[in-house]
Each structure stands twice: as structure tokens, then as C-alpha cells.
Amino acid sequence: MILKRKDLLGLEELAAEEILGILDVAEQFRNIFDRPVRKVPIMRGRTVVNLFFEPSTRTRISFELAEKRLSADIVNFSASTSSLKKGETLRDTAENIEAMKVDMIIMRHGSPGSAAYLARVLKSSVINAGDGAHEHPTQGLLDMMTMRQRLGNLAGRNVTIIGDIAHSRVARSNIWGLTKLGAQVTVCGPPTMMPPDVRRLGVRVEYDLRRAVDGADVLNILRVQLERQARSVFPSNREYHRMFGVTEEVVRLLKPECFIMHPGPMNRDVEISSEVADGPRQVILEQVTNGVAVRMAIIYLLSGGDPGSLRGETD
Amino acid sequence: MDWNWRSIPAEYVIANVRVCRGGKLAKRRGFLHVKKGKVETVGVGEPTAEGFPTLDAGGWVCAPGLVDLHAHFREPGQEEKETIATGSRAAAAGGFTAVVTMPNTQPAIDNAGLVRYVIDRGLEAGLCRVFPTGAISTGRTGETLCEYGEMVAAGAVGFTDDGSPVAHGGLMRNALEYASMLGVPIVSHAEDRTLAGAGVMHEGYWATRLGLEGIPRAAEDACTYRDIELARATGAHLHVAHVSTRGSVELIRRAKAEGVRVTAEATPHHLTLDHSLCRSWSTMFKMNPPLREPDDVAAVAQALAEGVIDCVSTDHAPHTATEKELQFDQAPFGVVGLETALAVGITHLVREGRLDLGVLVQRMSERPAEIFHLPCGRLEEGNDADFMLFDPDEIWSVDPAALQSKSKNTAFAGQTLTGRVKATFLRGRLTWRDADGSLEK
Amino acid sequence: MGFVEKAVIMDGEEMQRAIMRIAHEIIEANKGTQNLVVLGIQRRGVPLARQLAEAIERVESARLPIGSLDITFYRDDLSTLGPAPRVGHTEVPFDVTDRNVILVDDVLYTGRTVRAALDEIMDWGRPRAIRLAVLIDRGHRELPIRPDFVGKNVPTSQREVIKVKVQEIDGVQEVVVGEVQQA
Numbered sequence: 038m039i040l041k042r043k044d045l046l047g048l049e050e051l052a053a054e055e056i057l058g059i060l061d062v063a064e065q066f067r068n069i070f071d072r073p074v075r076k077v078p079i080m081r082g083r084t085v086v087n088l089f090f091e092p093s094t095r096t097r098i099s100f101e102l103a104e105k106r107l108s109a110d111i112v113n114f115s116a117s118t119s120s121l122k123k124g125e126t127l128r129d130t131a132e133n134i135e136a137m138k139v140d141m142i143i144m145r146h147g148s149p150g151s152a153a154y155l156a157r158v159l160k161s162s163v164i165n166a167g168d169g170a171h172e173h174p175t176q177g178l179l180d181m182m183t184m185r186q187r188l189g190n191l192a193g194r195n196v197t198i199i200g201d202i203a204h205s206r207v208a209r210s211n212i213w214g215l216t217k218l219g220a221q222v223t224v225c226g227p228p229t230m231m232p233p234d235v236r237r238l239g240v241r242v243e244y245d246l247r248r249a250v251d252g253a254d255v256l257n258i259l260r261v262q263l264e265r266q267a268r269s270v271f272p273s274n275r276e277y278h279r280m281f282g283v284t285e286e287v288v289r290l291l292k293p294e295c296f297i298m299h300p301g302p303m304n305r306d307v308e309i310s311s312e313v314a315d316g317p318r319q320v321i322l323e324q325v326t327n328g329v330a331v332r333m334a335i336i337y338l339l340s341g342g343d344p345g346s347l348r349g350e351t352d
Numbered sequence: 353m354d355w356n357w358r359s360i361p362a363e364y365v366i367a368n369v370r371v372c373r374g375g376k377l378a379k380r381r382g383f384l385h386v387k388k389g390k391v392e393t394v395g396v397g398e399p400t401a402e403g404f405p406t407l408d409a410g411g412w413v414c415a416p417g418l419v420d421l422h423a424h425f426r427e428p429g430q431e432e433k434e435t436i437a438t439g440s441r442a443a444a445a446g447g448f449t450a451v452v453t454m455p456n457t458q459p460a461i462d463n464a465g466l467v468r469y470v471i472d473r474g475l476e477a478g479l480c481r482v483f484p485t486g487a488i489s490t491g492r493t494g495e496t497l498c499e500y501g502e503m504v505a506a507g508a509v510g511f512t513d514d515g516s517p518v519a520h521g522g523l524m525r526n527a528l529e530y531a532s533m534l535g536v537p538i539v540s541h542a543e544d545r546t547l548a549g550a551g552v553m554h555e556g557y558w559a560t561r562l563g564l565e566g567i568p569r570a571a572e573d574a575c576t577y578r579d580i581e582l583a584r585a586t587g588a589h590l591h592v593a594h595v596s597t598r599g600s601v602e603l604i605r606r607a608k609a610e611g612v613r614v615t616a617e618a619t620p621h622h623l624t625l626d627h628s629l630c631r632s633w634s635t636m637f638k639m640n641p642p643l644r645e646p647d648d649v650a651a652v653a654q655a656l657a658e659g660v661i662d663c664v665s666t667d668h669a670p671h672t673a674t675e676k677e678l679q680f681d682q683a684p685f686g687v688v689g690l691e692t693a694l695a696v697g698i699t700h701l702v703r704e705g706r707l708d709l710g711v712l713v714q715r716m717s718e719r720p721a722e723i724f725h726l727p728c729g730r731l732e733e734g735n736d737a738d739f740m741l742f743d744p745d746e747i748w749s750v751d752p753a754a755l756q757s758k759s760k761n762t763a764f765a766g767q768t769l770t771g772r773v774k775a776t777f778l779r780g781r782l783t784w785r786d787a788d789g790s791l792e793k
Numbered sequence: 794m795g796f797v798e799k800a801v802i803m804d805g806e807e808m809q810r811a812i813m814r815i816a817h818e819i820i821e822a823n824k825g826t827q828n829l830v831v832l833g834i835q836r837r838g839v840p841l842a843r844q845l846a847e848a849i850e851r852v853e854s855a856r857l858p859i860g861s862l863d864i865t866f867y868r869d870d871l872s873t874l875g876p877a878p879r880v881g882h883t884e885v886p887f888d889v890t891d892r893n894v895i896l897v898d899d900v901l902y903t904g905r906t907v908r909a910a911l912d913e914i915m916d917w918g919r920p921r922a923i924r925l926a927v928l929i930d931r932g933h934r935e936l937p938i939r940p941d942f943v944g945k946n947v948p949t950s951q952r953e954v955i956k957v958k959v960q961e962i963d964g965v966q967e968v969v970v971g972e973v974q975q976a
């Protein structure tokens with residue numbers, strides 16, 4: 038089996054072979070998108086709950102589409118429509134949902150560790166769709182899938198992640214996944230956005246954007262949380278754009294084949310200029326397409342799916 | 353005469369004990385003769401007093417009742433977490449005969465009436481001496497001083513805004529000056545909240561890895577520095593609560609050398625645990641100040657051994673299971689500590705050769721009583737017979753369900769510890785006896 | 794678990810003859826090769842489909858479109874465990890609508906694989922007809938599925954295993970019967 042686990046909580050816990058196995062299966066699902074019927078019946082009769090305590094239209098739609106293309110039954114449960122009030126713990130909510138007999142819970146929650154908590158108290162499979170600043174493993178996987186489609190083997194490749202590393206679950210999942218596959222990861226941003234001891238995660242730290250992009254095969258640009266400006270993490274959008282925004286001028290420093298990723302939604306003319314956002318280097322829509330395929334692969338594999346079991350030679 | 357646990361008379365003898373006092377554990381066996389709640393004799397060898405019920409304690413250590421300068425008994429207002437009665441019971445089970453309670457109750461202990469209320473509830477429970485501290489400011493708002501004079505007269509032994517540090521340096525200065533007139537310390541929960549921000553654990557590698565907001569050492573050190581300078585300027589007695597960083601240790605060391613009237617305490621968890629435990633996401637490792645790095649832990653333990661840190665205080669902070677069941681960033685800070693404090697010290701400090709058993713006991717009884725001028729803590733002829741018996745070699749494992757505290761939020765759940773409290777006596781009266789019956793031999 | 798071979802039930806020459814006979818039968822039933830396409834089921838149905846198409850080409854000098862089906866995502870037993878060989882690809886490089894599809898597999902047993910393959914073909918379009926060609930029919934059907942063209946009927950016990958070996962994958966062409974022995 039590719040995944041010998043009940044849950045997907047983060048890329049920290051996955052082995053390189055597991056990551057590669059997931060990406061291989063994701064490519065199979067990616068092929069289905071080109072068929073007349075973009076749907077397979079493998080998850081028929083299984084129930085998946087999308088439990089979103091934070092608004093996230095993109096991630097939720099991507100998961101929902103993945104579930105539908107696997108023919109699963111879906112229940113959406115978001116904080117605004119749920120009974121989650123002060124005093125009701127995550128455990129109460131989760132146990133209520135499980136009592137309704139579901140097979141899998143996809144959860145987005147603002148608290149780091151919440152997915153691990155849910156996985157511990159529930160028998161159902163749990164997929165972490167983002168837990169605070171901790172991890173966002175499906176985003177990490179779709180980023181790696183996109184890189185692998187363009188670069189092949191990621192070992193020895195240079196990936197530069199730019200932005201608020203300290204508060205980014207996307208950065209953490211990227212760092213874990215990429216370093217496991219042997220890529221060289223550089224993180225770049227102002228020191229106020231750099232978590233302490235980040236080098237111990239196996240990355241290079243660079244405060245100068247021009248040096249950070251030198252020799253890069255990919256740039257992964259993080260979304261700036263604009264509300265952090267109020268907390269003096271950075272002075273202004275203007276200054277951030279000037280010092281860390283990826284503009285045409287920065288693009289001119291890149292290797293010709295270097296491409297640009299962004300997890301979306303973008304703050305145009307803050308972390309990325311409009312010209313670059315619309316330019317030929319960006320692969321943002323490929324990321325979105327791959328996101329559905331990766332999520333199909335994860336849901337399928339955690340449901341006990343095993344492409345290896347297919348060749349029962351007698352039938 | 354035969355010893356009967358169920359009816360201990362006014363005069364009795366505990367024989368075959370190793371007496372531990374003055375920072376030393378006696379090499380020879382001795383005895384303790386108690387008469388009408390007072391210590392009649394602390395003797396060496398076979399008991400000289402005859403004709404009284406005598407307990408053969410089989411070589412256990414006989415020490416002064418332990419004294420905790422930092423516990424949250426939550427009453428009034430948060431009785432679902434702990435009451436003065438349940439907290440007293442936990443104290444007795446941990447070998448404590450005196451506890452200084454924190455004023456961050458609801459309402460806060462900010463007037464003489466509430467000070468008396470806490471004392472009365474303590475007397476009602478009758479399991480340990482309860483010494484309340486008062487809030488530094490009315491309603492713990494950090495604005496105006498409480499009526500310290502009246503509160504001290506009612507029995508307050510010090511003032512503190514533990515839990516929500518005094519942000520205003522001017523108010524802190526006034527508190528120190530005013531308290532010094534009354535001869536009581538100001539207890540500083542040293543934390544610059546603007547630096548701690550939304551932090552929930554120590555700022556460092558593990559916070560980075562877990563994506564949790566960090567509390568930098570500087571949040572503690574900057575405030576420790578401020579308060580030491582205020583103590584220097586005012587000549588008042590500053591007591592620094594729950595020291596957790598090597599930086600604060602150095603500030604206190606230097607201040608003491610320079611003659612500033614500063615004392616300090618450290619908790620069992622800051623003396624033995626580090627931030628890597630948070631990787632389990634267990635909220636049993638969420639406390640404030642947070643568990644720091646191994647070199648901080650080593651520095652704090654070293655300072656305790658040297659006397660730079662005067663004493664071990666538990667920062668016993670009960671929270672309900674429901675509250676601690678919340679996510680790490682949402683759960684309240686704090687763990688219970690009274691019932692594991694001595695064993696944690698024996699297991700991680702004494703048995704690892706970093707502290708003599710006699711010194712540990714001294715740092716948990718005589719020294720804290722001394723710095724807060726409490727009328728207890730010494731096992732001496734003529735004093736109240738506040739004492740406890742413990743087996744320094746008994747191995748046990750911490751089962752939260754077995755704790756006497758109303759709350760079970762211990763950071764030491766499942767740990768195998770060495771050293772177990774067998775019985776506690778307050779004014780000669782039994783307040784706790786280890787339930788396993790092993791004293792019946 | 795180990796597979797212990799008991800007997801060779803078809804050698805390469807016999808396989809070739811069976812494929813050739815099926816080719817003739819298909820041409821006869823279809824009255825020629827017009828509108829015919831061949832779909833092999835991964836994994837050994839795919840080389841057999843190719844061999845069948847070549848046999849038809851030898852007879853009729855017409856090259857048939859060939860595709861392959863990986864029925865992984867159409868299975869009804871999601872949780873079955875097993876070893877992990879590479880997944881095959883589904884490749885249907887033509888429109889199946891209104892075509893006469895020859896579905897090819899190596900062994901017909903319970904019928905569940907064919908059921909999955911039929912579902913998958915329907916997702917690709919609406920063929921005029923689907924005919925099933927298998928090299929071996931070993932019985933023990935669990936679904937009402939019947940082959941239209943059979944290389945050889947081999948009555949077996951449930952404990953027995955039939956292995957079809959093909960040049961492209963196994964380096965040899967033969968069919969063997971054996972048993973899986975518990976270690």
C-alpha cells in the first residue's frame with residue numbers, strides 16, 4: 038500500500054516514497070479530467086464531511102470537486118452554519134459528526150494541532166485542510182506535483198519560498214515535502230516574518246530577494262496577510278512590494294526556465310506585480326487543476342484505495 | 353503503646369525516622385516526640401519518651417511540612433476548577449502544610465474582607481495553613497493600589513498581579529514602596545505582554561515547527577529587569593515568581609550580589625521539562641511562563657542549587673478537563689503541581705545528583721517560609737508540629753485520576769517518579785496518609 | 794504465499810492458434826472489420842488485444858484502433874489489499890460512440906473486472922455494441938456476464954489459479970494452472 042495510515046495531518050510525517058506514491062496516483066486522476074466523464078465511481082457510498090471552521094472558498098471547492106469526481110457523498114459543515122458556539126468543544130462537534138456515520142473528515146481549523154487532535158479522538162480518517170500556521174499538506178502536495186510536472190525529479194532543484202514564513206502553513210508543508218524529496222529550499226522575507234530557528238528545518242534563509250531568487254528553478258510566493266501590517270510585521274504594502282514583491286525586474290534576474298507559483302488568492306502589486314501575475318512564468322491555474330487531482334488521490338488512498346491490488350491475475 | 357492511625361492522641365512519638373532539616377538529612381535514625389500539637393523533642397537514636405503511642409516509620413524521612421508560595425485555589429469564583437477545601441487536600445497529599453494562594457480569583461482578592469474570606473475557608477478545611485496574597489491593584493486592572501494596610505492586617509502575606517502582570521512601571525514602583533512599609537513582598541509575574549503577544553509556548557524551534565505563536569525569553573527578562581531596578585530604587589522586597597529563563601536567572605544572581613532585596617522561585621516543571629514536549633500538542637505542557645529550552649532548564653536548576661533561586665513553588669494552576677481539552681492555542685495556561693512537586697524534585701534533581709535531598713527539602717519548606725515571614729516551616733522544639741513523612745525511595749507512577757485536586761491537569765501524567773509522601777501532620781494532627789496502607793506494618 | 798505451478802495448459806503455439814480462431818470469429822460475427830475497435834483490460838488484456846488486432850490485420854489487412862482500460866477507479870472492492878505493481882494507464886485514443894468494441898481480457902473468472910470495464914467504457918461514450926473476448930474462461934461467475942469469444946474453457950476449482958503469460962510482460966507465451974500455497 039502507498040499510505041499505511043488513517044489520516045493525513047502533515048507532510049512532516051510522510052516518507053519520501055509516500056509523497057511520490059501520492060503524486061503518481063494524482064497523475065492518474067489528472068488524466069481523468071480529459072475524459073468525457075470526469076468522474077469515477079470508486080468512492081460510491083462513502084460519506085465525506087468537509088468541516089471548515091475558517092472560510093476558505095478555494096480549498097473547500099477543490100476538496101468538494103475531488104470528492105464529487107470520486108462519487109462520494111458530501112456533507113459541508115462550516116462554522117457559520119454549524120452549532121459551534123463558545124463552550125462547544127471541537128471534540129463535541131467531531132463526535133456528533135462521527136455519530137452520523139461518516140467515513141472521512143476534511144478539516145480546516147485556525148488552531149495548529151487541531152487536525153492531529155481530531156484524528157486522535159475519531160475513528161474516521163482525517164485530512165488536514167490547514168491547521169493554523171502548522172501545515173496544509175494537500176497544498177504542499179499540489180505544489181510539488183506542479184513542480185514535478187515541469188522539473189521531473191526534484192532532488193537538487195532550487196525552490197525559493199517568499200513571504201511570511203512564520204505564519205504560513207503553506208511554507209511549512211512545502212519545506213517538509215521538498216526537503217524530503219531532496220530539493221534545496223530557500224526562504225525569503227523580512228526578519229519579522231522569519232520564525233526563530235527556521236534553519237533547523239533544513240532551509241537557507243535570505244533577506245535579500247535578489248539573492249534569494251538567484252539560481253532558483255521555482256519561486257513559490259506566499260500570500261501576504263495584510264492585517265499583519267497593523268501589528269507592525271511590515272511597514273506598508275508599498276514597501277513590501279518594493280523589497281519583496283516579485284516584479285518584472287525580479288523576473289529578469291531569473292533563469293529562463295524558472296517558473297512562478299502562488300497558492301492564491303493573490304494580493305496584486307503587493308507580493309506579486311500584476312504583470313508577473315498575468316505573465317508567462319506563472320503556473321497558478323496548473324496548481325489549481327493539480328489541487329483537485331492531489332485531493333482525489335489522498336481521499337482515495339486514505340479510503341483504502343490501493344492501485345496495487347488491481348491486478349488480481351485471475352480476474 | 354500501639355499506634356492507631358484512626359485515633360492519634362495528643363502526645364505521640366514517630367520513631368525510626370531520618371530527620372531532614374536545616375538543609376541536611378540526618379545520617380542516623382532518630383525520632384520525633386509531639387505533644388499537644390507542638391514539637392516536644394527532635395531526637396537522635398531510640399526514642400527517650402516512653403509510654404506514648406509510637407509509630408515505627410521504618411526509616412522514612414521526617415521533614416518540616418512543605419510550604420508553597422504560589423498556588424491557585426480558585427475560590428471564590430471558579431469552584432469548578434478547585435476550591436480552598438480541595439486545594440488544601442491536594443496540598444496535604446503533597447506533603448504541604450502551608451500554601452500561599454494567588455489573588456486572581458473572581459472577584460480578585462483586593463480588599464480585607466476577601467482576604468479574611470480565604471483565610472476562613474482555609475481554617476474550615478483545616479488541612480493546611482492558607483496564606484492569601486492580595487492583588488496589586490483594585491480589580492487587577494493595573495490602575496489603583498488596593499488597601500494594603502488593611503489587607504495585611506487581615507492576614508495578606510504579600511501582593512501580586514500574578515496572571516496579568518503590571519504593565520505600568522509607575523504603579524509597580526508605588527506597589528513596591530508601599531508594601532515595603534508593611535514588611536511584605538511584591539510578587540512579580542514578570543512578563544511584558546506586548547512582547548509575549550499572542551504567544552502560547554516558548555519562542556524557538558518547536559514553536560516554529562508546530563506553527564504556534566511563541567513567547568520570547570525577552571518578555572520575561574525585560575520585566576524581571578524592570579522590577580529588579582524598581583526594587584533597587586525603592587529598597588523594597590521583590591519576589592520573582594516562576595523564573596523560567598537563564599537570562600532572568602542571571603539578572604537575579606547579579607541583583608542579589610549587589611544587595612538588591614530580591615528573592616525568587618522556580619516551579620517543578622520549569623526545573624525539569626522543556627519545550628520539545630509541546631510536540632505532542634498536549635495542553636498539559638501549556639503554561640505561562642512556557643516550558644523553555646534545555647539550557648534554561650539547566651540554568652534554573654543550577655540557580656536553585658546555588659540558592660540564587662530561593663525556593664520551589666508549584667504554581668499549582670487547576671483547570672477543568674473541558675478547558676484543557678481545547679486546542680493548544682485556545683486552552684488556558686497552567687498545570688497542577690502540589691501532589692507531584694516533591695517527587696519531581698527527588699526524581700529529576702536529587703537522584704540526578706544536582707541537589708542534595710536536604711537542600712531540596714529546605715528549598716520547599718524552611719526557605720520559602722523564611723522569605724515570606726510565615727510562622728511555619730521549621731521543625732524545631734517548641735514550634736507547631738507541622739511535619740511530613742516521605743519514603744525517598746518509593747517508586748510510583750503519576751495517575752491523574754488518583755490526584756486529590758479537583759483538576760487533573762498534570763504535566764507529569766504517566767511519569768514514573770521516586771519518592772512518595774506517606775503522611776502529613778498539621779499542628780500534630782494527621783491531614784494526609786498515603787492510601788496504599790503501607791504504613792500499617 | 795507462493796504460487797506453485799501444476800501444469801502448462803496452453804503453450805505459445807496453442808495461444809497463437811486460439812487468438813487466430815477468435816480473430817476469424819470476430820470478423821465473421823461483425824461481417825468484416827468496419828467500425829471495430831479493440832480495448833484491452835490492464836494488464837495482460839492489453840498485449841492480448843494487440844495480438845488479436847494483429848491477427849485480424851493479417852486476415853483482413855485492416856489496422857484496428859487499440860486502446861487500454863485501467864479499471865482501478867471502477868472497482869467495487871476499494872479496500873482490498875495486495876502487492877503494489879505499477880498502475881497501468883487508461884488510453885482510449887478514439888471516440889467509442891457508435892463503435893463495435895471488442896473488450897479483451899486474459900482470464901474470465903467472477904466477472905467483476907468486466908463489470909467495472911463496462912462502466913468505464915460507458916463513461917467514454919455510447920458504443921453500438923460491446924463484445925467480450927477472453928483467452929481463458931475458468932468459470933465461477935458471480936455476475937451475469939458471458940463471453941462472446943473464448944480461447945479455451947478451463948474448469949477449475951476455486952483454489953486454483955490460472956496464469957496467462959505474454960511475451961511483452963513475461964518474456965514467454967503460455968498459460969499455466971497452479972495453486973497458491975500458504976507459507
Ligand SMILES: [Zn+2]
Pocket residue numbers: 514515541593594640641
Ligand atoms: Zn504567574
